[in-house]
Amino acid sequence: TRTLDLAVVAGDGIGTEVVEQGLLVLEAALDADGPTLTTTDYDLGARRWHATGETLTDADLAAVRRHDAILLGAIGDPGVPSGVLERGLLLKLRFALDHYVNLRPGRLYPGVRSPLAEPGEVDFVVVREGTEGPYVGNGGAIRAGTPHEVANEVSVNTAFGVERVVRDAFARAAARPRKKLTLVHKHNVLVHAGHLWRRTVEAVNADFPDVTVDYLHVDAATIFLVTNPSRFDVIVTDNLFGDILTDLAAAITGGIGLAASANINPDRTAPSMFEPVHGSAPDIAGQGKADPTATVLSVALLLDHVGQSAAARRVEAAVAADLAERGSAERVRSTAEVGKDIAARVAG
């Protein structure tokens, strides 16, 4: 495309601050022969909900759908009841736009401090399923608020849904030097869902014979993430396990200030969405303290998705250079300063 027509959902709290810097870096990364960037802001999130009671209307969704991609900052504030914006906006976007690949790199950049004493080389990617599992919203309660309440949550897993994300994960593994795929589940307890995942990985492996496959229960996977994170190359897992593992992965690679994510619709039947893993952080909002790096790295994932891989690598290299110097920096920079510095490096 000659244009890159972006929907921008800056959202709440630090969301607006980090998205501003993400856009600055995106502009800097798109070179003369690249697409021309146009952006449209969407007022979605806590602010809108407080004002109108709306989360994501049909009209919003139809409008967002027409863009090439979505850049999202963060959603939510403490005044909104838990679940309202998560289910009604963030997950609604992921489900409606069929973001079945939730891609989250776990990479420890040189110079970044990990809480691990000996992290080793950490460079893996989690392919988290994004449209099934316990996230489907198929739960309910009877006799709520009484001593006889029963509250159920149903994890729904389909051969269709599992196969497409497993296939994507295999393709990613096959394209990486180590060509290793680890399935994470809990098939000794969640036998039905777990065995579907296991059988699917075994079957799809036939199409990717170069990829080595192993399996870990989710509990064991958390152990290896802190004792031997280098063992991981590509991880494929369900929606909830992926949520848990990627926060842990972020923690061991420098924190959620650096953790990027892409909600990808690989079939391109709807725009993909790029967002930092962190939330709106109301405690530090409006103070210029937020680290925009996670959003900047999400912009790199966006550039990859729209075919601008060279620009994506430039952004990653600029971030790497910026991170390498942070340890020796004299003072902590503001959100805007970090964005400006990275953008300057990208521009060259």
Add this chain to the structure above:
Amino acid sequence: TRTLDLAVVAGDGIGTEVVEQGLLVLEAALDADGPTLTTTDYDLGARRWHATGETLTDADLAAVRRHDAILLGAIGDPGVPSGVLERGLLLKLRFALDHYVNLRPGRLYPGVRSPLAEPGEVDFVVVREGTEGPYVGNGGAIRAGTPHEVANEVSVNTAFGVERVVRDAFARAAARPRKKLTLVHKHNVLVHAGHLWRRTVEAVNADFPDVTVDYLHVDAATIFLVTNPSRFDVIVTDNLFGDILTDLAAAITGGIGLAASANINPDRTAPSMFEPVHGSAPDIAGQGKADPTATVLSVALLLDHVGQSAAARRVEAAVAADLAERGSAERVRSTAEVGKDIAARVAG
């Protein structure tokens, strides 16, 4: 009681090795005015299943039920299909004997190496619900093995089940110096189950006004476990989140070789069960390499449960002393040597 009538399920792999040492220490810990120990071995696990196809018969269960407590080593070997012994034996015991409190201390003993660069002081306890949640086995699949398969797993949560474990957790928090309880769930996504947990914690807090309560989403909890584990005192959480968090907790406090657990029926309508968190480790079985410390610490939890707190403290002190010297030891001791050394310290 003047006797302590123990059911021993040594199980498979390293299970038999570590249980032998656990019993040695238990004998040493029971002093002259303590109860007299009698033990009955139960042949349950992979060996029995390979020989007879049985996991846990009604007769087994009735027999086990008559004991004061159960000491379990580890269950399983690679020749048994995933889920058969987990669902048919281990979880069947936990559910049938109503082990609704799955207690798992997370304690970093002086001298023990953590993979964390700066673990700080780590001393918390996880109260994992043991009889509900995604572990209930209420799942199923249709069209299994076809491209149209749908596999569901249902997490069942009841006011009855949540309240009793939350109450137990509050009582434990109230008895500790810091009096702090952290609920871990994911109520922004699993809204029905999550809100039941949340409302229950709020309600029970009224009966424990001295206890300070906070809340973390499970993904955020994994971050804090590696960046600031000292923040935790008592954690209460559901069956699956508890499974995940306690393996991570074990990893940051020296590994599963040290991680103890108690499956407690606080109403004492059936015997409680004490077991190391680790599995049967077929790769090192029969070589005297397994660390019996997790089983020994599970024995301390057993002693607490049967009212022998002084003996429990002696076992913990002996373990602490043993651990403190391991770093400077000239060679790695065998399973039996570690057991003998700890037993000798306990005896005096």
